Amino acid sequence: MKVNGKPYRSIWLNNNGWAVDIIDQTRLPHEFVTRTLETMQDAAQAISVMQVRGAPLIGATAAYGLALALHADAGDTNLRWACETLLATRPTAVNLRWALQRMGFELERLPADMRAKRAYQMAAEICNEDVDINHAIGQHGMDVVRNLWDKKPPDAETFNILTHCNAGWLATVDWGTALSVIYQAHDDGIPVHVWVDETRPRNQGAALTAWELAAHGIPHDVIVDNAGGHLMQHGLVDMCITGTDRTARNGDVCNKIGTYLKALAAFDNDVPFYVALPGPTIDWQMADGVNGIPIEQRDSREVTHVAGKNNDGQVESVQITPDGVSARNYAFDVTPARLVTGLFTERGVCEASESGLLGLYPEQKGPGK
Ligand code: MRU
Numbered sequence: 376m377k378v379n380g381k382p383y384r385s386i387w388l389n390n391n392g393w394a395v396d397i398i399d400q401t402r403l404p405h406e407f408v409t410r411t412l413e414t415m416q417d418a419a420q421a422i423s424v425m426q427v428r429g430a431p432l433i434g435a436t437a438a439y440g441l442a443l444a445l446h447a448d449a450g451d452t453n454l455r456w457a458c459e460t461l462l463a464t465r466p467t468a469v470n471l472r473w474a475l476q477r478m479g480f481e482l483e484r485l486p487a488d489m490r491a492k493r494a495y496q497m498a499a500e501i502c503n504e505d506v507d508i509n510h511a512i513g514q515h516g517m518d519v520v521r522n523l524w525d526k527k528p529p530d531a532e533t534f535n536i537l538t539h540c541n542a543g544w545l546a547t548v549d550w551g552t553a554l555s556v557i558y559q560a561h562d563d564g565i566p567v568h569v570w571v572d573e574t575r576p577r578n579q580g581a582a583l584t585a586w587e588l589a590a591h592g593i594p595h596d597v598i599v600d601n602a603g604g605h606l607m608q609h610g611l612v613d614m615c616i617t618g619t620d621r622t623a624r625n626g627d628v629c630n631k632i633g634t635y636l637k638a639l640a641a642f643d644n645d646v647p648f649y650v651a652l653p654g655p656t657i658d659w660q661m662a663d664g665v666n667g668i669p670i671e672q673r674d675s676r677e678v679t680h681v682a683g684k685n686n687d688g689q690v691e692s693v694q695i696t697p698d699g700v701s702a703r704n705y706a707f708d709v710t711p712a713r714l715v716t717g718l719f720t721e722r723g724v725c726e727a728s729e730s731g732l733l734g735l736y737p738e739q740k741g742p743g744k
Contacts, residue, residue: 376544376558378407378590384549385432386439386502388495393446395439399426400545404586405684412436415444415457422464422471425577429546430620430656431505434470437461438498441478442491449490454483466669467629467707468620469658474501502548508653509550511721516556516616516651517563519717519724523614523647524565533568533594534560535613537603540574540631541583542618542651552651553616554587556719561593569595570606574631576677576704600633604640615641615648616719622650622657626712626727627664632705638714650710650727651719657732659739664709675702 376383389396395412401424402408410426412418418440421427427436444457458475465471478497482490524534536557540546543554550558561567569588574580581597588595598606606612615637619628628634628650641648661667679696696702715727725731733740 376549376587376591384502384506385545386427386435386548388439388499393443393495395436395443397421397427397436398545400428400583401426402690403545404582405690412439412443414447415440415460418443419460419464422461428579429541430468430470430618431509431547431552431653432545433465433468434474434655435498435502435505435548437464437471438474438478438494438501441475441482442494442498445482445491445494449487451483451487454479454490465671467671468656469661470620470653470655473655477501505548505653505655506550508655508721509544509547509552509555512552512651512653512719513550513555513559515721515724516553516649516719517559517565519647519649519719520556520560520565520567520614521563524560527613533566535568535570535606535611537570537572537606537612537615537637537646538584539572539580539615539617539634539637541579541587542616543584543587545583545587546618547653551587552618552653552719554584556616556651557588557593558591561591567593569593570603570612571595571597572600572603572633572637573597574633575600576681578681579631603637604644607640607644607646612641612644612646615646617648617650619650619652619656620707621661621664621668622652622718622732623661623664623668623709624657624659624732625663625729626715626718626731627668627709628652628712628715628718628727629664629668629670629707629709632708635708635710635714638710642714647716648710648714649717649719650715653721654736657736657739665711668707668709670708671706673704673706675704678702678704
């Protein structure tokens with residue numbers, strides 16, 4: 376997508392041909408800063424501190440992190456250590472494991488002197504595939520949006536979509552997942568308006584989704600996380616679309632904390648609740664998302680403090696809780712499949728269930744099924 380008229384992906388190979396450049400998302404929306412990753416540790420750090428974030432981008436960064444590791448030392452021990460280090464950066468988004476397994480499986484079978492070159496190729500393939508996948512998700516999702524828009528009364532002026540967290544191009548290599556649908560619906564002439572959940576504690580909605588939507592000229596309003604239920608009760612939400620960090624085989628979807636409450640409110644108010652996801656976000660080994668998906672717990676300081684721009688234009692962090700308060704920071708929750716109207720994937724739209732997913736990904740049925 377474009378930033379000040381210049382096309383960007385969220386991660387790309389540096390001009391030197393081996394280092395990797397990223398957009399430092401901790402500096403948005405107030406500053407647009409890029410950063411160069413030169414070592415595997417740089418990549419691991421960028422994922423841990425969330426300079427890069429979002430399930431598909433975490434996977435892509437890990438892929439390039441492995442390439443950086445092998446650029447330095449392509450031996451077996453370093454390959455294993457790099458995979459372990461990168462895998463430990465964040466627990467919930469399954470794209471991390473997917474990318475490392477895909478690359479590790481092939482790379483460990485290659486002679487050491489061929490590994491680095493192939494690792495860079497594979498990382499680039501993962502990135503390019505992600506772009507194509509997300510574009511296709513947007514196309515399929517847009518058909519559903521158009522259908523719902525066509526059913527609105529003729530005097531309706533906007534089609535109101537609520538989204539949570541940031542599932543835009545910044546969370547992927549390009550296009551985004553939930554926002555890919557929104558971008559393409561807007562570009563296709565549907566008068567989309569977006570309710571952007573602020574998404575405490577790290578405010579990915581207020582900071583990143585709002586920044587992306589403004590850059591693309593899409594009308595939107597940032598709302599506090601607790602506003603969605605009220606808006607739905609009053610007919611002000613036509614549809615919810617979120618992303619997901621891991622979707623279980625049974626269709627349960629794990630996403631940023633608070634997604635579950637939006638799905639409950641949507642269910643209670645007959646608002647369609649869709650989740651957009653690339654195939655690599657499906658964890659086929661996870662039978663039950665609610666009981667099985669590991670939920671990241673982050674530093675309680677993210678709850679007790681908020682960062683923002685002060686009146687002098689400086690970004691600063693302020694404490695909003697009493698001194699010494701105890702806080703817990705669960706970063707994700709799981710929405711049971713029964714609350715999800717449907718899944719937007721690169722292969723089409725399906726029911727959130729094992730049979731729905733297997734209908735689109737029959738190769739995952741396994742022998743004899
Ligand atoms: O903690 P984050 O910012 O990495 O969480 C990101 C999300 O929860 C997104 O909604 C999710 O990764 C899907 S985006 C393609």
